[in-house]
Amino acid sequence: LFSSQPKHPFTVFVEGNIGSGKTTFLKHFEKFNDICLLTEPVERWRNLNGVNLFDLMYKNPERFAMPFQNYVTLTMLKLHIQETSKPIKLMERSMFSARYCFVEKMLSNGTLHEGMYHVLQEWYNFIHDHHHVQCDLIVYLRTSPEVAYERIKKRARDEESCVPFEYIKDLHELHENWLIHGQFFRPAQKLMIVLDANLDLENINSEYRRSELSVLKPIMIENTN
Numbered sequence: 001l002f003s004s005q006p007k008h009p010f011t012v013f014v015e016g017n018i019g020s021g022k023t024t025f026l027k028h029f030e031k032f033n034d035i036c037l038l039t040e041p042v043e044r045w046r047n048l049n050g051v052n053l054f055d056l057m058y059k060n061p062e063r064f065a066m067p068f069q070n071y072v073t074l075t076m077l078k079l080h081i082q083e084t085s086k087p088i089k090l091m092e093r094s095m096f097s098a099r100y101c102f103v104e105k106m107l108s109n110g111t112l113h114e115g116m117y118h119v120l121q122e123w124y125n126f127i128h129d130h131h132h133v134q135c136d137l138i139v140y141l142r143t144s145p146e147v148a149y150e151r152i153k154k155r156a157r158d159e160e161s162c163v164p165f166e167y168i169k170d171l172h173e174l175h176e177n178w179l180i181h182g183q184f185f186r187p188a189q190k191l192m193i194v195l196d197a198n199l200d201l202e203n204i205n206s207e208y209r210r211s212e213l214s215v216l217k218p219i220m221i222e223n224t225n
């Protein structure tokens with residue numbers, strides 16, 4: 001009856017468009033050993049028993065957007081429920097960006113049939129009703145679509161080679177609707193910090209340090225008392 005509730009760590013999601021600099025941002029936090037750092041499981045999406053669902057999703061979206069987003073949801077849920085003894089869990093993206101950005105985009109551009117979309121929504125609702133997904137802070141790496149697109153071109157991931165600028169622009173709008181305009185849920189301001197991720201590496205350190213104040217808050221309080 002009195003099962004000891006697993007202590008949820010202070011959980012932070014780093015959200016942002018493709019090319020917004022999430023991986024670089026997360027690298028900045030590798031030096032803190034009080035943080036359980038969980039990057040996006042792209043390598044799992046690239047190799048599911050030898051199948052690259054990530055590549056197939058971009059190459060043949062009508063057929064593979066659904067299995068890809070289905071698998072993304074499973075892999076993200078596993079990270080959400082992954083326990084840690086560390087006081088802070090820092091995740092790259094979340095089930096929320098899957099639901100409110102990528103899946104919405106794929107429905108609107110017709111690569112997800114409405115039947116597929118509703119199956120995914122049923123999963124999201126079931127997970128929401130049956131499993132507590134801890135979210136204490138969202139760090140939104142806010143970019144312009146142009147800057148994000150330039151970075152994608154420079155990074156040149158094979159699977160993203162055919163992604164058009166329009167796609168990045170639409171994903172930007174979806175992130176803005178979700179996080180800035182509160183279309184799906186209104187993250188109370190205390191719950192989110194917005195960084196100017198257009199800044200290049202030479203100038204972004206002040207933004208990183210500003211985010212440290214919020215990300216590391218739980219351990220800073222402990223150390224001060």
Ligand SMILES: Cc1cc2cn([C@H]3C[C@H](O)[C@@H](CO)O3)c(=O)nc2[nH]1
Nearest residue numbers: 018042072093094095097098102160
């Ligand atoms: C949660 C979530 C992450 C995520 C990433 N992606 C794509 C965007 C990028 O091209 C790549 C890595 O973020 O995967 C997607 O299509 N759907 C997603 N859903």
